[in-house]
Amino acid sequence: MNAIIVSALAGVVMMFTGLFFKKSGQVQGVAILAVLAILAATGYDYFLVSQTNRSYFDMIESDHYTAWFNVLITACTTMYVLLFHKDIAKVGRNDAEYFALIYFVMSGVYLLSSYSNMLILFIGIEILSIPQYILAGSDKENVKSNEASLKYFLMGAFTTGILLMGITLVYGATGSFDILSDRFSVQFQNTAGLNAMSFVGIMMIIFAMGFKVSAAPFHMWTPDVYDGTPTAFTPFMATIAKVAIFVAFIKLFHFSFGNVNDAWQMTIAAMIVLTLLIGNITAVYQQSVKRMMAYSSIAQAGFMLFAIYAFNATSWNGLLLYSVAYTLASLGVFAVLIRMKDYTYEGFQGLARKHPIMAATAAICLLSLAGIPLTGGFFAKYYVLSATVEQGKMLGLVVFAVLMAAVSAYYYLKVIMSMYFKEGEAELTEEPNGIYHFLLILNAILVIAIGVLPGLILR
Amino acid sequence: MPSNYYLFLSLALFCIGVMGVLMRRNAIIILMCIELMLNAVNLLLVTFSRMYQDSNAQLFVFFIMVVAAAEVSVGLSIIVLMYRKVRSIDVNILNRLKN
Numbered sequence: 001m002n003a004i005i006v007s008a009l010a011g012v013v014m015m016f017t018g019l020f021f022k023k024s025g026q027v028q029g030v031a032i033l034a035v036l037a038i039l040a041a042t043g044y045d046y047f048l049v050s051q052t053n054r055s056y057f058d059m060i061e062s063d064h065y066t067a068w069f070n071v072l073i074t075a076c077t078t079m080y081v082l083l084f085h086k087d088i089a090k091v092g093r094n095d096a097e098y099f100a101l102i103y104f105v106m107s108g109v110y111l112l113s114s115y116s117n118m119l120i121l122f123i124g125i126e127i128l129s130i131p132q133y134i135l136a137g138s139d140k141e142n143v144k145s146n147e148a149s150l151k152y153f154l155m156g157a158f159t160t161g162i163l164l165m166g167i168t169l170v171y172g173a174t175g176s177f178d179i180l181s182d183r184f185s186v187q188f189q190n191t192a193g194l195n196a197m198s199f200v201g202i203m204m205i206i207f208a209m210g211f212k213v214s215a216a217p218f219h220m221w222t223p224d225v226y227d228g229t230p231t232a233f234t235p236f237m238a239t240i241a242k243v244a245i246f247v248a249f250i251k252l253f254h255f256s257f258g259n260v261n262d263a264w265q266m267t268i269a270a271m272i273v274l275t276l277l278i279g280n281i282t283a284v285y286q287q288s289v290k291r292m293m294a295y296s297s298i299a300q301a302g303f304m305l306f307a308i309y310a311f312n313a314t315s316w317n318g319l320l321l322y323s324v325a326y327t328l329a330s331l332g333v334f335a336v337l338i339r340m341k342d343y344t345y346e347g348f349q350g351l352a353r354k355h356p357i358m359a360a361t362a363a364i365c366l367l368s369l370a371g372i373p374l375t376g377g378f379f380a381k382y383y384v385l386s387a388t389v390e391q392g393k394m395l396g397l398v399v400f401a402v403l404m405a406a407v408s409a410y411y412y413l414k415v416i417m418s419m420y421f422k423e424g425e426a427e428l429t430e431e432p433n434g435i436y437h438f439l440l441i442l443n444a445i446l447v448i449a450i451g452v453l454p455g456l457i458l459r
Numbered sequence: 460m461p462s463n464y465y466l467f468l469s470l471a472l473f474c475i476g477v478m479g480v481l482m483r484r485n486a487i488i489i490l491m492c493i494e495l496m497l498n499a500v501n502l503l504l505v506t507f508s509r510m511y512q513d514s515n516a517q518l519f520v521f522f523i524m525v526v527a528a529a530e531v532s533v534g535l536s537i538i539v540l541m542y543r544k545v546r547s548i549d550v551n552i553l554n555r556l557k558n
Contacts, residue, residue, distance in 0.1 A: 119515075119518075119519055119522060122519075122522070122523075122526070123522060123526065126526045126529075126530070130529060130530060130533055133533055133534070133537065134533060134537075137537055137540060140540060143544050143545065146537070146540050146541045146544055147541070147552070149537050149540075149541075150486065150537050150538065150541050150550070151550075153533065153534050153537050154480075154486065154489055154490075154493075154534075154550065157490070157493045157530055157534060158477075158480050158489075158493055158496075160493075160497075160526075160530070161473075161476065161477075161493055161496030161497055161500065162477075162496075164496075164497065164500040164523060165473055165496070165499075165500050165503075168500050168503050168504050168507065169503075171504070171507055171516060171519075172466075172503070172507045172510075175507075175511040175513060176513075176515075177515055177516075177519065
């Protein structure tokens with residue numbers, strides 16, 4: 001697992017970069033090199049991984065799936081850094097530290113994708129969360145950013161306490177932290193043999209994970225935090241950090257609590273219904289596109305929960321595909337959004353005439369989020385839903401999800417309507433240059449490529 | 460002494476912490492209640508460690524302490540930042556974001 005070490009080192013290197021390089025351009029150059037080094041490290045890990053192998057006192061377990069997930073999510077992070085590095089550096093005076101925090105989050109991501117001990121699960125979630133509290137408040141002069149940070153911190157720390165209690169109760173029932181150990185498989189053999197302590201423990205872990213992935217009814221913090229956070233960091237928090245928690249979620253529940261799925265599946269189903277309902281319906285009423293994207297990230301989390309709910313190989317593949325499709329599409333939308341002067345729907349009016357490439361990329365990414373065929377989002381939704389169909393229980397849930405996807409098309413298409421069919425003068429904060437256009441086109445091509453050839457991602 | 464007593468003590472502490480987080484409005488007190496929750500977990504882990512004769516749980520306690528310290532240092536600095544802006548650490552002002 002070289003990626004964990006390389007990403008943590010990249011963070012340290014970035015902090016020193018802030019000390020030695022005074023020009024922001026140099027810092028950004030080092031940051032891009034650092035993310036490429038992390039990408040190379042994950043690629044090397046993928047090349048090395050043969051079968052499942054455990055390391056670090058059996059606390060880390062890497063297999064083909066996690067290694068491939070790490071490669072994909074790091075590729076998305078590379079895209080994020082390339083698209084946003086100028087905006088990240090402009091948030092405040094400490095440009096190098098922002099990149100350092102992002103790379104520390106990445107090492108949390110790798111821990112979460114490949115843990116096999118609940119200690120590493122806890123540490124991974126904390127490494128992932130603590131830098132995010134700081135990133136949320138990085139615009140120190142802005143009261144909104146401060147409040148987002150405080151709210152995120154209080155909610156996050158509270159959740160950590162609940163997660164720890166859940167882990168402890170599960171430990172009390174099994175006597176082991178190792179999720180692959182025999183003690184786990186004996187305790188969690190069938191639902192009838194489940195005792196109260198482990199049931200409460202599992203429920204607490206579900207609630208804590210639900211908080212972290214912003215599933216309803218634990219979503220209250222999400223819109224405020226994503227709205228208050230500087231726009232350069234929102235896409236990172238809403239996509240890469242969230243997706244990593246989903247992988248931790250599916251790993252814990254399908255590996256160790258798999259045989260007692262009767263006990264927790266109904267809770268997940270209720271969470272899916274609430275998340276889809278609240279996320280989609282509230283998003284319809286938003287005036288600001290940034291806030292709409294925050295609610296849409298709640299709604300997308302509802303779809304990703306289907307991968308946890310369904311219990312077969314398709315759901316693992318579906319989660320992989322959904323992670324990449326959702327991340328790339330959100331990055332594309334935010335890359336356009338961050339250049340706009342006015343974040344409301346009116347601000348987007350007339351963008352298609354003035355900046356056709358930006359408008360086209362945003363349109364493709366929004367269509368992908370809505371799940372229109374020929375874009376990545378379609379196959380992502382198809383896989384997570386077909387995993388549920390394969391399971392054969394609660395088919396009404398799938399029908400409900402499809403209906404909610406139709407609702408989501410309304411508010412995504414509203415942005416496209418503003419850009420293409422309304423007259424107006426969309427104002428930008430900064431004129432786009434060639435590299436930015438090239439990256440946008442690349443992002444749009446990737447979104448379509450996943451939609452045409454989902455086999456590129458599946459394992 | 461049976462470990463049940465410790466179990467109920469730490470669950471009681473945990474519930475006091477949860478209620479404090481949900482009911483108090485002062486950010487520092489909420490932070491203290493979160494610490495109470497974490498320490499209830501620590502106590503429970505030590506109890507289980509003794510029950511199973513397994514030292515892994517005590518190791519876990521040290522990790523919780525370290526992470527809690529890191530979390531509090533970040534949290535307090537966020538609260539200070541907030542205080543400088545609005546001269547208050549009441550979390551009700553967070554509702555301002557909703558408008």
